[in-house]
Amino acid sequence: MINVKILGSGCANCKTTFQLIDEITRSKGVEVELEKVEDMGEIMSYGVMSTPGVMVGDKLVHSGGIPTRSAIESWF
Amino acid sequence: MFIELGDLVAYGVLGLDSSSRLGQSVQFFIMDVSKIFFLLVVVIYVMGLLRAMISAERVREYVRGKPKWLARSLAILLGAVTPFCSCSSVPLFIGFVEAGIPLGVTFSFLIASPMINEVAAVILISVLGWELAALYVMSGLMVAYVGGVVMEKFKPEQYVEDYVWKIRMGEMQMIEQDNSLRGRHLFAMGEVTVIVKRIWKWVIAGIGLGALFHGYVPETWVIENLGGPDNWFAVPGAVIVGIPLYSNATGVIPLAEAMLGKGVAVGTTLALMMSIAALSLPEMLILRKVIRWPALAIYASVLAISFILVGWSFNFIVV
Numbered sequence: 001m002i003n004v005k006i007l008g009s010g011c012a013n014c015k016t017t018f019q020l021i022d023e024i025t026r027s028k029g030v031e032v033e034l035e036k037v038e039d040m041g042e043i044m045s046y047g048v049m050s051t052p053g054v055m056v057g058d059k060l061v062h063s064g065g066i067p068t069r070s071a072i073e074s075w076f
Numbered sequence: 077m078f079i080e081l082g083d084l085v086a087y088g089v090l091g092l093d094s095s096s097r098l099g100q101s102v103q104f105f106i107m108d109v110s111k112i113f114f115l116l117v118v119v120i121y122v123m124g125l126l127r128a129m130i131s132a133e134r135v136r137e138y139v140r141g142k143p144k145w146l147a148r149s150l151a152i153l154l155g156a157v158t159p160f161c162s163c164s165s166v167p168l169f170i171g172f173v174e175a176g177i178p179l180g181v182t183f184s185f186l187i188a189s190p191m192i193n194e195v196a197a198v199i200l201i202s203v204l205g206w207e208l209a210a211l212y213v214m215s216g217l218m219v220a221y222v223g224g225v226v227m228e229k230f231k232p233e234q235y236v237e238d239y240v241w242k243i244r245m246g247e248m249q250m251i252e253q254d255n256s257l258r259g260r261h262l263f264a265m266g267e268v269t270v271i272v273k274r275i276w277k278w279v280i281a282g283i284g285l286g287a288l289f290h291g292y293v294p295e296t297w298v299i300e301n302l303g304g305p306d307n308w309f310a311v312p313g314a315v316i317v318g319i320p321l322y323s324n325a326t327g328v329i330p331l332a333e334a335m336l337g338k339g340v341a342v343g344t345t346l347a348l349m350m351s352i353a354a355l356s357l358p359e360m361l362i363l364r365k366v367i368r369w370p371a372l373a374i375y376a377s378v379l380a381i382s383f384i385l386v387g388w389s390f391n392f393i394v395v
Contacts (some may be wrong), residue, residue: 009166040170040243047246049132049171050164060251064131064164068266 002032002076007043008052010036013066017052021072030076078114082107101291108283108330112199113272116279116326119198120271124264132168135185140175148181152220155188156213165359169366174245179232184224186363187379191354192216195271196325203333211390212346219350219382226378235371278327286330290337298338310344311387315380318351325353342394347387355379 004021008014018036025032037043046055050064056075082103086092092099135154139147165186172182192213200209302310328349335345360372 040167041239044167044170044174044243045246047133049136049167049245051167062251063133065266065270068262070262071266 002030003035003057004032005035005037005046005055006052007037007046007048007055007063009040009043010038011051014052017054017066020066020069021054024069024072025076028073028076032076078107078111081110097291099291101287104290104334105283105287108203108286108333109280111203112279112283112326112330113276115199115202116195116272116275117268119195120268121264123194124267125260132164132171136171136175136177139172139177139181144178144181147177148184148221148224151177151181151185152188152217152224155185155220156192156217157194165362166365169363170240170243171245173236173240174243178228179236180224180228182224183227183232183375184220187223187354188217188220190356190359191220191325191350193325196329199326199329203329204336208336208342211342211394212349215346215386215390216350216354219354219379219386223378223382227375230371230374232367232371232374235368237366237368240366275324275326278324279330280327282323282327283330286332286334289331289334293338295338298335298340302335302340302344307341307344308388310341311347311391312384314344314348314387315351315383318348318383319355319376319380320357321352322356322358323352325349328352341391343387343390343392346390347383350383350386351380355383 004025006014006018006021008017014036018034021032022034025034043051043053046053046060048060048063052066053063054061054067054075061075062071082105083094085106086099086103087094090102092102094100094103135151138154139151142150169182169186172185173179197209197213200212331352332345332349335348336342355376360376363372363375
């Protein structure tokens with residue numbers, strides 16, 4: 001089970017990112033635990049300033065804007 | 077090329093009369109939609125290909141610990157070339173504060189960023205010509221510099237929400253980039269989709285307003301009411317009208333194009349553009365999460381006064 005965190009203050013882009021990752025991991029059959037992080041203090045503790053950001057495990061793979069489909073696929 | 081397309085669709089395909097108001101509006105709309113969206117896609121794609129977009133995290137690293145004048149100049153230049161989404165204003169503000177960057181410098185960045193960006197600059201040059209583009213960009217940079225300095229005099233630190241000071245930022249992590257040609261192409265395509273999706277509504281609205289202005293507002297009315305350069309009330313009026321209105325910097329350009337075409341003075345037009353792009357209610361509400369109302373009120377007043385001064389100076393200089 002891979003832990004995936006979506007870092008963002010709850011803006012529209014963050015929700016889209018969440019849905020996109022959910023959809024792609026489901027269709028690939030990857031088991032992930034998706035988690036929304038909306039607390040600003042926690043988001044920034046990962047060194048992220050541009051939201052939405054994405055962490056796979058404890059590694060930051062994306063920040064600022066909605067990730068592309070091909071980028072998401074390359075993470076899993 | 078775009079003028080011909082506008083002519084072709086409005087007068088040829090739709091069969092509108094080229095001297096009618098509707099015909100002129102439709103022609104303007106088609107011409108500007110095709111021209112501006114074409115330019116948008118090309119400019120964003122090229123920028124993406126060069127990976128010329130600088131992230132907020134990098135800006136923070138460049139600016140921190142520099143002497144104030146240099147920090148401010150860097151913050152403004154970087155603000156001008158980073159098209160950041162206003163939903164990032166809060167983490168950005170906190171990140172700057174946490175890095176010990178003076179608040180006045182942060183304000184300079186926040187002013188420059190929505191007002192100027194490289195995409196808008198290229199479109200400005202091709203729609204309004206390089207002289208006006210240079211005027212807009214230079215006065216925007218100046219307002220950002222002076223605006224930040226003035227903000228500092230009001231000691232905005234006292235209005236920052238307490239929790240902001242307590243946040244500690246973690247180590248910045250580098251994201252691996254795929255720098256092969258294919259990787260760059262995918263990144264650039266991604267940028268085009270994301271940015272066009274974010275701003276197309278503003279651009280269409282701006283072109284629509286511009287088209288109505290172009291077709292339906294008679295020149296004599298403009299000269300009597302919005303006035304030439306010697307109408308002193310036109311500039312403050314334009315700024316006040318612009319505050320509740322919001323559009324992306326690119327979206328204001330077609331409106332400015334139509335206004336200039338009807339003889340509205342340059343300074344009045346610039347003041348309206350700046351007020352629409354840089355001062356907006358949604359942005360204020362987002363910033364309210366990190367600073368209290370008094371600081372926001374000062375911020376809005378400082379900007380409004382600067383825009384009025386810019387407008388008056390240009391109406392005075394450019395006749």
